[in-house]
Amino acid sequence: MNDAFHDMLLKWAGFLELRKGLGLFGALRFGFGSELLPDPFSKLGPPENEDERLSRDQIRSAVNLYSLLRERLGREKALEIMEPVILAATLVHLRRTIGALDVPAYLNADESGRRRIVEALTSCFFNATSVLDAVEETSFVHRVTHCRFVPLCRETGVPELTPLFCKGDLAFFASGPVELQRPGTLAEGASECRFEFSLRETSNPHNS
DSSP: OOHHHHHHHHHHHHHHHHHHHHHHHHHHHHHHHHHTSOOTTGGGOSOSSHHHHHHHHHHHHHHHHHHHHHHHHOHHHHHHHHHHHHHHHHHHHHHHHTOOOOHHHHHHSOHHHHHHHHHHHHTTOTTEEEEEEOOOSSEEEEEEEEETHHHHHHHTTOGGGHHHHHHHHHHHTTSSSEEEEOSOOGGGTOSOEEEEEEEOGGGOGGGO
8 A cells, every 4th residue: 555545545544534523514624724725834944854754744644634624713613623633543544554463473583572562562653752662572562762743743833733633543452452551641741651562361362
């Protein structure tokens, strides 16, 4: 799946939720209107690197859409509409980029093998600077020390949008073989995003 098609799927998932919140005419009006807005990151200068460029590309449409909704409908209503829009797009993105953990491969691997499996998954997150800790037999910890979404939203005047991107991670791991606990996030003012992953008992054949 190429980047253009992936981007189209994200926008379509978001549009379907936008239609629920605004109706078809409203979704078309605000959706197309936001696409005509200038690049919100242009005042920040060129991206520092490829990861920065990809991070901007991933949230550009959401920043513009929210900015337009906030201007016309007010902050609270705009956030209410944007939450399911961002959640839907985030779930599409996570299914595409990381998918499901290969539990049998993880359980049968030695420590270095488990680390390689997890590193392959976490390397997909170009918006984050992170450290992989405590890779155990049925759990691992992934600490994000910097998330590009936080300064990008802050510097474009929409810091309140950032926590909505974080909610998609919890929703993605709400079911399936891997459970996620996250005590805090950078978007909420924590010093790091600590992702604590563990295999659910139902997915671990060693517990059968």
